[in-house]
Amino acid sequence: MEKVLMPNEVMLGEISRLIEEGHEVLMIPKGISMLPFIRGEKDHVRLCKPGKLQVGNIVLAYIDGRYVLHRIYALKGDRITLMGVKGVVTEIITPEGRSHKPGKAWLWRHTIGLRKYLLKIYRKTNKLLNHNN
Amino acid sequence: MKTKKGFTLRPLGNEYILIAEGVETVNFNQMISLNESAAMLWENVDGKNFDTDTLINLLVENYGISHEQAAKDIQPLIQSWKKAGIIED
Numbered sequence: 032m033e034k035v036l037m038p039n040e041v042m043l044g045e046i047s048r049l050i051e052e053g054h055e056v057l058m059i060p061k062g063i064s065m066l067p068f069i070r071g072e073k074d075h076v077r078l079c080k081p082g083k084l085q086v087g088n089i090v091l092a093y094i095d096g097r098y099v100l101h102r103i104y105a106l107k108g109d110r111i112t113l114m115g116v117k118g119v120v121t122e123i124i125t126p127e128g129r130s131h132k133p134g135k136a137w138l139w140r141h142t143i144g145l146r147k148y149l150l151k152i153y154r155k156t157n158k159l160l161n162h163n164n
Numbered sequence: 165m166k167t168k169k170g171f172t173l174r175p176l177g178n179e180y181i182l183i184a185e186g187v188e189t190v191n192f193n194q195m196i197s198l199n200e201s202a203a204m205l206w207e208n209v210d211g212k213n214f215d216t217d218t219l220i221n222l223l224v225e226n227y228g229i230s231h232e233q234a235a236k237d238i239q240p241l242i243q244s245w246k247k248a249g250i251i252e253d
Contacts, residue, residue: 041177042192049183049190058192075193 043098047117078118087135089120
């Protein structure tokens with residue numbers, strides 16, 4: 032199968048339109064912003080039309096002229112940010128086919144100060160595990 | 165040959181993609197993408213009976229290339245469409 036590379040804005044724009052039309056979309060996101068929950072260019076995510084959004088949801092949003100996959104940290108009074116939400120992640124599927132529903136990451140959301148250390152440990156462990164495989 | 169029913173051609177950047185209508189989940193990891201000339205051919209034969217010559221003639225008419233060149237280009241395209249399951253005999 033041939034891999035077609037598309038600019039993020041083009042591909043995610045089309046994905047947003049498809050979600051808006053009522054489709055669910057499976058895609059492999061790029062980047063490290065959702066680590067350790069979603070591993071860029073590895074895990075698949077299922078996106079669907081957002082209903083009532085909650086803190087902790089992972090969403091595809093169009094903010095400041097670009098598309099991002101992020102977790103909602105606060106909702107109060109932040110209407111502009113929410114208007115940019117195009118889809119919500121309802122399932123994460125690993126390359127091995129294991130599937131799970133994304134949690135709200137309560138603990139993770141309350142460890143902002145510690146996060147860089149936790150991510151460092153995560154990356155080191157991952158590197159070791161990959162090296163051993 | 166005939167195109168399979170239920171596909172919609174949509175532009176995506178410099179390419180085109182075929183979206184299966186009525187399918188709830190669109191899998192962006194296994195998308196059928198067509199370049200500009202393949203998309204032109206698809207649009208012209210979608211929903212109709214066609215053969216290799218139909219496609220060759222379309223290429224000759226639209227791109228001004230020789231019949232020989234068009235015949236050479238069309239074979240791999242038909243194979244890839246068959247492999248992708250978007251046309252049937």
